[in-house]
Amino acid sequence: MLNVIQLLPDSIANQIAAGEVVQRPASVVKELLENSVDAKAKSVQVIIREAGRNLIQIVDDGVGMTETDARMSFERHATSKIRSSDDLFRIRTMGFRGEALASIAAVAQIEMRTRRAEDELGTLIRIEGSDIKAQESISCLPGTNLLIKNLFFNVPARRNFLKSNSVEMRHIIDEFQRVALAHPEVAFSLFHNDQEIYNLHAGKLSRRIIDMFGKSYREQLNYCEEQTPYVTVRGYIGKPESAKKARNEQFFFVNNRYIKHNYLHHAVIGAYEGMLPEGSHPFYVLFVDIDPSHIDINIHPTKTEIKFDDERSVYAIMMAAVRKAVGMYNLTPSLDFESDVNFLSGGRATANRPSVPEAKADVPRPITPSWASGDKPAADKPKNERVPLRTDSLDKAAGGSFDMPKKPSSNNWQALFKGIDESSDVKSTESVGDWLGPAKAVEPAPASEPVESEAVTLGSRANQLQDVSAPVVEDENIVQIQNRYLLATIKSGVLLIDQRRAYERILYDQFHAALTKHNGVSQQLLFPKTVTLAPVDFQLALDLRDDLTHLGFQFDELGQNTFVIRGVPGMTTGENEEELFANLLAQLRADTGRLKLDRAESMARSLARRASQRHITRLSPTERKALVDQLFASSNPSYTPTGESVTTVLSLDKIAGLFR
Structure with missing residues (x-):
C-alpha cells in the first residue's frame, strides 16, 4: 500500500497560515506597525492606496536589519523574540510568532529595503508569492521600508471577499488608532490616496487622544x-x-x-x-x-x-x-451645602438670598405646602408670573410644580383638586394629568376670555367604568405615564405602549421608505452648522453621501475632516444637527460587520433609534391619539426594527390577579 501522508510545500503552508494571519488589508497594517514599534522606531509613516488593495507601505526609522536577518525574516516561524519555551511567558513585545512576514509574502508582492545605522549599505529583497525574485545591496536610509503590493494577487477568491474600499479603510484606521494609542511616544502618520488622514506627533497620552x-x-x-x-x-x-x-x-x-x-x-x-x-x-x-x-x-x-x-x-x-x-474629578452629583434646597432649580437660590414676595416674576417659589403656608393655590396665581423653564431639573423629576393643594375640609371636597400640577410648559387646553401623578384641574376662564377646556381625567378606579368592548381607542382613553408609556383601554383589557419604541418603529418606516424610494424630505437650516468628525467617520460620510442625501441630509466638505450641514431630514427637526449627524455615522460604523444588513436597513435603524430618544416627553391628547394611529398603521406595530416589544396587553384576568 502506498503512503498517502506527505509534508506540504512551504508555499502552500504559508498560504494556509495567511488565512489566519492575513484576513484583510488591515491585518497587514497591524502586523507591520507592530514590527516597526518592536524595532524601536521613533517615527512611522503609513501610505495606503485603494484601501490596501494596491499598496500598503510602512516606513520607519527603527534599528533596521542585516542582510541575513532581512532574508530570514520571511521564513516561517522565524523570530528574534523566542529562544526557549519559558520566553513565551515573558513576552512584552508585539509580534513574536514569526508568521507575519511569511504569511504576507505568500499572498502579495513584497519589496523591502532595510539598513542599520552603523552599516554603509542596506538590503533590497523582492518576493512574490513566497518566491524570492531579487536580493541585493543598495543605498537607503536607516530603518525599514516595506511595500506590500497587490494583496491576494495569487488568491483571487480571497480578494473577491474583500469589502468596499470605505469599509476596508475603516478597518485600517481602527488598527492604526490602536497601535498609535498604545505608543504615544512614537510619531505616526497615515495617508490614503495621497490624502493625509492622521499626522500624530510624539508626546503624552492625553495629547495623543486629543490629536x-x-x-x-x-x-x-x-x-x-x-x-x-x-x-x-x-x-x-x-x-x-x-x-x-x-x-x-x-x-x-x-x-x-x-x-x-x-x-x-x-x-x-x-x-x-x-x-x-x-x-x-x-x-x-x-x-x-x-x-x-x-x-x-x-x-x-x-x-x-x-x-x-x-x-x-x-x-x-x-x-x-x-x-x-x-x-x-467630581463626576458624580454632589450635595451643595451652601445652597438652600427649599428653592426650585430655576433660580438656583442660595440660603443668603433675602426673602422676596412670591408674586415677583423672577424669584423662584419655595417648596412649601400651600396648606402650611396659607398661600393661594397655584391655579389662582397671576398670569404674568414666571413660568419655570422646561430645563429645570426638579420640574422634570416631578412632572410639574411642587405646590400642594390646600388642606381640605369635609364640607368642601372640591377644593382637594384645585391647584394640582400647575404644568410649566403645557397649556390648560391640552393638559391631562400623568397616570400615577397629580392631575390638573382647569379653572373656568373669565367671561371676557372664553377658553375651551377639556374634562379632567384622574387616576382613579371611577375612570375605569368605560365601555371596554369598543374596538376603537378613543381620545379620553389614552393616558400617559411618566412621559414614557401610553395606556389605552381595549376590549380584552388594557393596552400598554412604550412611547419611545413606538416612535422608533414609526420613524424607521419613514426613513426606510425615504432611502428606498429616494423621496426623503430635507429641512433647510437657517444657519448652517459645522461639524468636525473623526477621520474614519469622515471617510464613511463621503462613501454614504448619496444615501445620506436621500434621507434628507445636505452637507458639503469644509476642510480636513469637516463638513458644513445645510439641511437635515424633516422628521428630525428639533435635534442638535451636529450630534445627530456625528452619532449616526458612529452608530453605522459600530454596526459594520456586526449586523448582516443592507445599507438602507442599517441606516434607517440607526437614525430611527437616535431620533426616537427625543420623544420621551409629555404629549397632548391629540398627539397621543396621533401616535397610536401612526403606530398601528406601521408595518409591524408590535416590535421595533431590532425586535424589542412596543406593545403589551394586560388582560382583565391578569389585572384581577394583581388584587388577589
Missing part, C-alpha cells in the same frame, strides 16, 4: 490610576455627559497590547452605574500593566484576546480605579 479624536475631548478627559503589587491600571476616562450612543471609542491595553475583554468592560460600566443615560457608552483608554507570567496572550491568531490567571482581582482593581477617578 486623534479632536479638541472637544480636552474637556472630558480625566486621569485614572491605581497601583497594586499585582497589577497597575492607568489611562483616561470620559465624563458621563460626554457618553455616546455608539460603542466605538473604548480601548483596553494589556502591556501596551490592544485587547478585547468583555469582563473588564463590565467592570468599567459598573463603576459608572447610575450616571450614564440609557443606551450610552463612555469613552475610555485604559492600560493594564501586569507581569507577563500572569497572562496568556497566545490563545488567538490576532492576539486580541487574553487570559488572566486571576480575572476577579483584575476586575475589582479596574472597577476601583475607575470609581476613584469618577469621585476624584
Whole structure:
C-alpha cells in the first residue's frame, strides 16, 4: 500500500497560515506597525492606496536589519523574540510568532529595503508569492521600508471577499488608532490616496487622544490610576455627559497590547452605574500593566484576546480605579451645602438670598405646602408670573410644580383638586394629568376670555367604568405615564405602549421608505452648522453621501475632516444637527460587520433609534391619539426594527390577579 501522508510545500503552508494571519488589508497594517514599534522606531509613516488593495507601505526609522536577518525574516516561524519555551511567558513585545512576514509574502508582492545605522549599505529583497525574485545591496536610509503590493494577487477568491474600499479603510484606521494609542511616544502618520488622514506627533497620552479624536475631548478627559503589587491600571476616562450612543471609542491595553475583554468592560460600566443615560457608552483608554507570567496572550491568531490567571482581582482593581477617578474629578452629583434646597432649580437660590414676595416674576417659589403656608393655590396665581423653564431639573423629576393643594375640609371636597400640577410648559387646553401623578384641574376662564377646556381625567378606579368592548381607542382613553408609556383601554383589557419604541418603529418606516424610494424630505437650516468628525467617520460620510442625501441630509466638505450641514431630514427637526449627524455615522460604523444588513436597513435603524430618544416627553391628547394611529398603521406595530416589544396587553384576568 502506498503512503498517502506527505509534508506540504512551504508555499502552500504559508498560504494556509495567511488565512489566519492575513484576513484583510488591515491585518497587514497591524502586523507591520507592530514590527516597526518592536524595532524601536521613533517615527512611522503609513501610505495606503485603494484601501490596501494596491499598496500598503510602512516606513520607519527603527534599528533596521542585516542582510541575513532581512532574508530570514520571511521564513516561517522565524523570530528574534523566542529562544526557549519559558520566553513565551515573558513576552512584552508585539509580534513574536514569526508568521507575519511569511504569511504576507505568500499572498502579495513584497519589496523591502532595510539598513542599520552603523552599516554603509542596506538590503533590497523582492518576493512574490513566497518566491524570492531579487536580493541585493543598495543605498537607503536607516530603518525599514516595506511595500506590500497587490494583496491576494495569487488568491483571487480571497480578494473577491474583500469589502468596499470605505469599509476596508475603516478597518485600517481602527488598527492604526490602536497601535498609535498604545505608543504615544512614537510619531505616526497615515495617508490614503495621497490624502493625509492622521499626522500624530510624539508626546503624552492625553495629547495623543486629543490629536486623534479632536479638541472637544480636552474637556472630558480625566486621569485614572491605581497601583497594586499585582497589577497597575492607568489611562483616561470620559465624563458621563460626554457618553455616546455608539460603542466605538473604548480601548483596553494589556502591556501596551490592544485587547478585547468583555469582563473588564463590565467592570468599567459598573463603576459608572447610575450616571450614564440609557443606551450610552463612555469613552475610555485604559492600560493594564501586569507581569507577563500572569497572562496568556497566545490563545488567538490576532492576539486580541487574553487570559488572566486571576480575572476577579483584575476586575475589582479596574472597577476601583475607575470609581476613584469618577469621585476624584467630581463626576458624580454632589450635595451643595451652601445652597438652600427649599428653592426650585430655576433660580438656583442660595440660603443668603433675602426673602422676596412670591408674586415677583423672577424669584423662584419655595417648596412649601400651600396648606402650611396659607398661600393661594397655584391655579389662582397671576398670569404674568414666571413660568419655570422646561430645563429645570426638579420640574422634570416631578412632572410639574411642587405646590400642594390646600388642606381640605369635609364640607368642601372640591377644593382637594384645585391647584394640582400647575404644568410649566403645557397649556390648560391640552393638559391631562400623568397616570400615577397629580392631575390638573382647569379653572373656568373669565367671561371676557372664553377658553375651551377639556374634562379632567384622574387616576382613579371611577375612570375605569368605560365601555371596554369598543374596538376603537378613543381620545379620553389614552393616558400617559411618566412621559414614557401610553395606556389605552381595549376590549380584552388594557393596552400598554412604550412611547419611545413606538416612535422608533414609526420613524424607521419613514426613513426606510425615504432611502428606498429616494423621496426623503430635507429641512433647510437657517444657519448652517459645522461639524468636525473623526477621520474614519469622515471617510464613511463621503462613501454614504448619496444615501445620506436621500434621507434628507445636505452637507458639503469644509476642510480636513469637516463638513458644513445645510439641511437635515424633516422628521428630525428639533435635534442638535451636529450630534445627530456625528452619532449616526458612529452608530453605522459600530454596526459594520456586526449586523448582516443592507445599507438602507442599517441606516434607517440607526437614525430611527437616535431620533426616537427625543420623544420621551409629555404629549397632548391629540398627539397621543396621533401616535397610536401612526403606530398601528406601521408595518409591524408590535416590535421595533431590532425586535424589542412596543406593545403589551394586560388582560382583565391578569389585572384581577394583581388584587388577589
